[in-house]
Each structure stands twice: as structure tokens, then as C-alpha cells.
Amino acid sequence: MALHANDIEDVLDILGGIVADTTLVHDRRGYFAALYRQVTLEVQKGIAVGIFDDGPRMSAFDAAFANRYFTAYESKPAPTRSWRVTFDAIDNTPLIVLQNLLLGINAHINLDLAVVTGTLFHGADLTDFHADFDRLNDILADLIPKVRETIEDFSPLLDIMGPIGDGLDPILDFSVEKARDSAWSAATLISLQNQETRPLLIRHIDYGTSRLGQLIARPTEPAATWIRLIRRTESKNVPAIITALDGIVQ
Helix, strand or coil, rough: CCCCCCCHHHHHHHHHHHHHHHHHHCCCHHHHHHHHHHHHHHHHHHHHHHCCHHHHHHHHHHHHHHHHHHHHHHHCCCCHHHHHHHHHHHHHCCCCHHHHHHHHHHHHHHHHHHHHHHHCCCHHHHHHHHHHHHEEEEEEHHHHHHHHHHHHHCCCCCCHHHHCCCCCCHHHHHHHHHHHHHHHHHHHHCCCCCCCCHHHHHHHHHHHHHHHHHHHHHCCCHHHHHHHHHHCCCCCCCCHHHHHHHCCCC
């Protein structure tokens, strides 16, 4: 049965299943799924307390956004270059936990978020959605310190990445913030395309996103040396890491 969500409750149910399955079989794809579930829980809370201008719209948008991830997760190979690069790196490259998460963030935000936003909203509707789009940024920003604390419990040498970002917070914050800004710009361009030119633009965005994914998975020096050092002392207990990431806000 295909993984498909109609609202945010469906998204949480499906993500919960992915987290459980990946934990059971020690699948490192569960790192991003666990983090994604935590973000979705915060979005659900935001809808419940009314921080979004249109709660039902956000619930439907969240489902459409998540469905692109679900399609990539259950398809072999994944239907886009960005997710193929991500899953190939997770399966075949000795990544640290931070790289794993950034690969998922890159594919899902730089590509999927842009495509869903630009496809669903046009003109005045896109402009009207911008405020709620930005509120998602606030939710992610609030989670970053908790993500840092969780990863550092399993990755004691992660602080040596300070020279390329003054610690973990700026690395995650910069990556997420820049990705979401890029996604909004790309969504605006996508929304202006007709049915003939839109697929061409999306393929171009997918290619650029996949190239960034390759750089995340295989960074140049000196970052590559620092990552090798970090990985030597990082925990290899995949179920424990998934469980910890899945408990950030619970």
C-alpha cells in the first residue's frame, strides 16, 4: 500500500511507521524521518494554537509536502536526483549523523518544498501563503538547539567543526535558513511557469540540489578530515540515535 497522506495527522502516522521500521532494521534513513516527525509535531501544535493564518491550509500543505518525501522513500530508485543522491550516500558512504540530516534537509527543502509551494500557490495565493511559510522557519529555528544537544550526545567530537561554522548551531541554522530562502525563490519561479516549462525548471532545480547533496556527502578538505575524525568516535548505535532524534520535543 502506497504511503500517502491527506492531512497532518496522516503524515504523523506514516512517519511514525517509518521511524519504527527503520529502528527495527538499523536503517540510517530513520535519522531524517525521526527529525521530520518532530518538526511535524511542532507544526501540528502550531495549527492547534492558531499560529498560522489558515490552519486547514497548512495541514493540507504539510501533507502534500510530506507526500513527496514518502514517494522518494518507498520508490527504488527514488524519482528525483536529489533523493537518489541522498539515499545512495546514506547506504554507501560513511556519513556522520549531521551529514545524514543535512542531506535530507537539502533534498526535502531545496527541491520538494519549492516544488510543492510553487505548484499549489500562484499569484495572490502565493503572496498570502508567505507569512505561514515564514512561520515554519520559526519552528525549525526553535528546534535547532535541541537537535544540537541530541547529536552531541552521540558525536562527542562534533565541536571540532567550529572552524567552519563556530559550532553546530550556525551550521544547521545556516543550512536550513538558506535552503528555505532558496525554496521560496524557486517556488516563485515555478509558480510563474506554464505546463511545458515547469518540468524543465524543476529538473534544473533538482540537478542543483543533487549537486549540493554530493558536496554534503563528500566535502572537500579540511572538512573531510574533520568529518573522518568525528566519525571515529561517533556512536554507531543506529536505533538509539533514531530514538533520541524522535524524542526531541516529546
